[in-house]
Amino acid sequence: MxxxxxxxxxxxxxxxxxxxxxxxxxxxxxxxxxxxxxxxxxxxxxxxxxxxxxxxxxxxxxxxxxxxxxxxxxxxxxxxxxxxxxxxxxxxxxxxxxxxxxxxxxxxxxxxxxxxxxxxxxxxxxxxxxxxxxxxxxxxxxxxxxxxxxxxxIYGPGNNLYREAYLFDRLERGAAIPIPKGAARTQFxxxxxxxxxxxxxxxxxxxxxxxxxxTHPVTIGWEHLVASAAAAVGVEPRSAAVDYRGKLDAREFFPFRDCTYLLDTAKAERFGLALPEVGLAKGLEEAYAWYRRARPTLHDAKMTEVEAALSL
Structure with missing residues (x-):
């Protein structure tokens, strides 16, 4: 074509x-x-x-x-x-x-x-x-x-958004990762x-x-996400659930939006799309392998209150 x-x-x-x-x-x-x-x-x-x-x-x-x-x-x-x-x-x-x-x-x-x-x-x-x-x-x-x-x-090798790279940065340094407290679920x-x-x-x-x-059909919570990233890095996960409401915006300390975000993919299957095969564990392993090779310099201008969130 x-x-x-x-x-x-x-x-x-x-x-x-x-x-x-x-x-x-x-x-x-x-x-x-x-x-x-x-x-x-x-x-x-x-x-x-x-x-x-x-x-x-x-x-x-x-x-x-x-x-x-x-x-x-x-x-x-x-x-x-x-x-x-x-x-x-x-x-x-x-x-x-x-x-x-x-x-x-x-x-x-x-x-x-x-x-x-x-x-x-x-x-x-x-x-x-x-x-x-x-x-x-x-x-x-x-x-x-x-x-x-x-x-x-969307995640994986080459991601120019400061998402999984943010998790890897902190996990490698042994720094705690503040996560929004609650029951939000999402997909990748x-x-x-x-x-x-x-x-x-x-x-x-x-x-x-x-x-x-x-999307891949498996739903993910924030603790699961951090644990999976930690497994890819080969360290123990360190996360802290933050009751931020009324004090901070979740995007001031976390690279994802704190809301349940789930997609029904039944139509995609009926339509004949090639459905996702890569699970989160394998996908984050691949993302971390790229991160270690490339050492990307990434930044999220919204995330100005990471340390403040850990003090709440």
Whole structure:
């Protein structure tokens, strides 16, 4: 297939481009040209700002068998791309959205669950939902098959967000990890499972627009997460449950949002998606092996109260 990856240098887009190249697709990547491309095999590297229609003029009229949009977060990101590319029934458009588009629920959310403003996820969820709505409107008008993928937390080697790396940092130093006190449960999907599924998705036969949740089915609590990360590092876990409400925001000391965040994946299975295989223990072992090799310098500007949380 002749495919376009919107992105190509960070975590998901980089892993996806590498997977597509390995599977012998003709891969074009579109990046701003700021971060280096540290792999070979793409047939074309377009350097452009996807939010700037003038910057995308070089793409005008280009047609691909599949477009993988893994760097779109808002209407501002989507509209210029839709204006520039030749999209019709011959091109499958795959948009990586998020489970953050759903309203908060303590139950697993299917694709038809209520969506809209969510105070836990804020602008990120609202932006993804608005992007979905624009894509669906354009799909209805132009006829290109559209798949909207809503994953849970993505993790694994190459993660440029300070999530599992934060856990590894503290575990290696023997520092306690403050975790939100409560019964929140969530799910994760390993990067290898995600890109394996994405690579195979255009080979499925569908028309119209489809929204599909995607995650490993096992649900995880925060203590389990820390214990699994500690096992990967080979140390005893040290966590402290923090009764933070009314004193701090959970994101001021923890890299995940403190809410139950569960996705129903029955539709994905019926649709024929390759379901996740990597469990959390193995996935964190792989993430830690990468962390030890790469020693990434990561930071989360929101996490300013880690030590304060431990004193509560």
């Amino acid at each position: 002749n495919v376009l990856v919107l992105g190509g240098t960070q975590f998901v887009s980089r892993a996806l481009a590498i997977r597509l190249i390995a599977c012998e697709h003709e891969v074009t990547i579109l990046t701003r040209g700021i971060a280096p491309v540290d792999y070979e095999g793409a047939i074309r590297h377009v350097r452009a700002d996807r939010t700037d229609a003038a910057s995308l003029r070089q793409m005008r009229g280009m047609r691909f068998d599949a477009v993988f949009d893994v760097s779109g977060y808002s209407v501002r990101d989507i509209a210029p791309v839709l204006e520039s590319l030749a999209l019709d029934e011959r091109t499958k458009y795959v948009f990586l959205s998020s489970g953050a588009v759903y309203r908060t629920s303590d139950e697993p959310m299917a694709e038809d669950a209520p969506k809209g403003e969510n105070e836990i996820w804020g602008a990120y969820g609202s932006g993804k939902l608005a992007a979905e709505e624009l894509l669906c409107a354009q799909q209805s008008r132009r006829g290109f098959p559209l798949a909207i993928i809503r994953p849970a937390y 999907v390993h990067i290898d499972d995600l890109v394996r599924m994405l690579e195979g998705l255009p080979r499925l036969d569908w028309r119209g627009a489809e929204a599909l949740n995607y």
